[in-house]
Amino acid sequence: MAFSILASLVSVLVVLQAASGAITRKATCPDGNTVTNEACCFLFPILEDIQANLFNGGECGSEAHESLRLTFHDAIGFSPALTAQGQFGGGGADGSVITFASIETAYAANAGIEDIVAEQAQFVAKYNVSAGDFVQFAGAVGLSNCPGAPQLDFVIGRPAATAASPDGLVPEPFDNVTSILARFNDAGGFDPQHVVWLLSSHSVAAAELVDPSIPGAPFDSTPGLFDTQFFIETQLTGTLWPGTANNQGEVESPLLGEIRLQSDFLLARDNRTACEWQSFANDLSRQQTLFKAAMSTLATIGQDTSTLTDCSDVIPVPAAPVGTPHFPAGLTNADVDQACTTAAFPTLSTDPGPATSVAPVPTA
Numbered sequence: 001m002a003f004s005i006l007a008s009l010v011s012v013l014v015v016l017q018a019a020s021g022a023i024t025r026k027a028t029c030p031d032g033n034t035v036t037n038e039a040c041c042f043l044f045p046i047l048e049d050i051q052a053n054l055f056n057g058g059e060c061g062s063e064a065h066e067s068l069r070l071t072f073h074d075a076i077g078f079s080p081a082l083t084a085q086g087q088f089g090g091g092g093a094d095g096s097v098i099t100f101a102s103i104e105t106a107y108a109a110n111a112g113i114e115d116i117v118a119e120q121a122q123f124v125a126k127y128n129v130s131a132g133d134f135v136q137f138a139g140a141v142g143l144s145n146c147p148g149a150p151q152l153d154f155v156i157g158r159p160a161a162t163a164a165s166p167d168g169l170v171p172e173p174f175d176n177v178t179s180i181l182a183r184f185n186d187a188g189g190f191d192p193q194h195v196v197w198l199l200s201s202h203s204v205a206a207a208e209l210v211d212p213s214i215p216g217a218p219f220d221s222t223p224g225l226f227d228t229q230f231f232i233e234t235q236l237t238g239t240l241w242p243g244t245a246n247n248q249g250e251v252e253s254p255l256l257g258e259i260r261l262q263s264d265f266l267l268a269r270d271n272r273t274a275c276e277w278q279s280f281a282n283d284l285s286r287q288q289t290l291f292k293a294a295m296s297t298l299a300t301i302g303q304d305t306s307t308l309t310d311c312s313d314v315i316p317v318p319a320a321p322v323g324t325p326h327f328p329a330g331l332t333n334a335d336v337d338q339a340c341t342t343a344a345f346p347t348l349s350t351d352p353g354p355a356t357s358v359a360p361v362p363t364a
C-alpha cells in the first residue's frame with residue numbers, strides 16, 4: 001500500500017494542475033514573491049506574520065512542534081466506521097479543532113493543545129483563510145524551520161468545519177498497537193508502515209503533560225532537528241525514568257532528560273511495524289520522502305481533493321540535515337532491543353564522552 005499512497009499523491013497533484021490549468025499563471029505576487037498559481041499569493045503575508053509572531057523568528061521550537069501535532073489532532077478526527085454506524089464521524093482536516101475549540105480541547109487526548117489553538121485562532125481571525133487550511137499551513141511552515149525536514153506539500157480550499165469531531169478518535173500513548181493501527185486505518189486508510197512514516201513527526205517532539213514534573217522533555221536527543229535519532233533512540237533498552245516513575249502512557253527511556261511514550265516503544269517492537277521502524281534508523285532521505293507522502297494524505301483527510309489548489313511552493317525549503325545517525329554518548333549497538341527479525345540493526349558510531357542529559361525544549 002506504500003505504492004498507493006505515493007501514487008495517489010502524484011495523481012492528486014496532476015489532477016489539480018489539469019483542473020486549474022486554465023486559470024493558473026506563473027505569477028509574481030504584489031510582494032515580489034513568485035508562485036506557480038497566483039491564487040496562492042495571499043499566503044505570503046501570512047507566512048511572514050507567523051514566522052515572526054508565532055514561530056519566534058522562524059524557530060523549530062515549541063510552537064513549531066505544537067503546530068505539527070495540531071495537524072494530526074485536527075485531521076485524525078474522521079471515522080468512516082462511526083459514519084457507517086449512523087453517527088457523525090467528524091470532518092477530518094477541517095479546522096474543527098479551532099472552530100469548535102471549546103468542545104475539542106476538552107477531550108482528554110487533546111490535553112496540551114489549548115495554547116497553540118488559542119494562538120492560531122488569532123491568525124485565522126485576522127486573515128481570510130479557513131481554519132482547516134491554516135492548521136495545515138502552520139504545521140508545514142513550522143516544520144520547515146527544522147533542519148533536515150522535507151518541504152511538505154500544502155493545498156488550500158478546505159471549507160469551514162460544520163461540527164466538532166466526536167471524542168475518542170485521537171490515539172492515546174497508552175493505547176495498544178492493534179487499536180492504534182485500526183484507528184489510523186479507519187481515519188485515512190493508513191497501513192501499519194504509514195503509521196511508522198507519520199511518527200517521524202516525533203523526531204521534533206517533546207511532552208508537557210505525560211510527566212508534568214519534566215515539562216518539555218524531548219522524545220529524542222535532537223528535538224530541534226528532523227533526523228533519524230527518534231528511530232534509533234526508541235529502539236534502545238529503557239533503563240531509567242527521566243522524572244517520576246510509571247506515568248500512564250510512559251515507559252522507561254535510555255537517556256536522562258528524554259521521555260519515551262509507551263506507544264512509540266510498542267510500535268518499535270511490534271512485528272507489524274518493527275522492520276519499517278528500524279529501516280529509518282540510518283536512512284533520512286527515505287524517512288523524508290515517506291513522511292512527506294503520508295503527511296499529504298493526513299492533511300486532506302475528509303476533504304474532496306478535486307476542489308483543492310496546490311500552494312506547496314509557498315512552504316519554505318528547510319535547511320539541510322545536521323549530523324549523522326549515531327548513538328548518544330555511552331550507548332552502543334549492544335543496547336539495542338533487536339525487534340525486526342529479518343534484518344539486523346545498522347552498526348552506528350557513538351558520540352564521544354560520558355553519558356549526558358538531554359535538555360528540555362523551552363516553552364514560550
Ligand code: HEM
Pocket residue numbers: 062065066068069071072112171172173174180198199201202204205206207208209210211249261263
Ligand atoms: C500513535 C499515535 C500517536 C500518539 C499516541 C501520540 C501521542 C503524543 C503525546 C502523548 C505527545 C505529548 C503531549 C504532551 O504531553 O505535551 C505527543 C507529542 C507530539 N506529537 Fe504525537 N502521537 C501520535 C502520533 C502523532 C502524529 C501522527 C503526529 C504528526 C503527524 C504527531 C506529532 C506530535 C508532535 C509534533 C508532538 C510534540 C508536541 C510538542 O513538542 O509540543 N504525533 N504525541
Ligand SMILES: *[C@@H]1O[C@H](CO)[C@@H](O)[C@H](O)[C@H]1NC(C)=O
Pocket residue numbers: 128
Ligand atoms: C476570501 O477568500 C475567498 C476564497 O477563499 C474569496 O472568494 C473571497 O472573495 C475572499 N474575501 C475577501 C474579503 O477577500
Ligand SMILES: *[C@@H]1O[C@H](CO)[C@@H](O)[C@H](O)[C@H]1NC(C)=O
Pocket residue numbers: 175176178179
Ligand atoms: C487493545 O485495546 C482495545 C481498546 O481498548 C481493547 O478492546 C483490546 O482488547 C486491546 N487488545 C489487546 C490485545 O490488548
Ligand SMILES: *[C@@H]1O[C@H](CO)[C@@H](O)[C@H](O)[C@H]1NC(C)=O
Pocket residue numbers: 271272
Ligand atoms: C507477530 O507475532 C504474533 C504473536 O506475537 C504472531 O501471532 C503473528 O503471526 C506474528 N506476525 C507476523 C507478521 O510475523
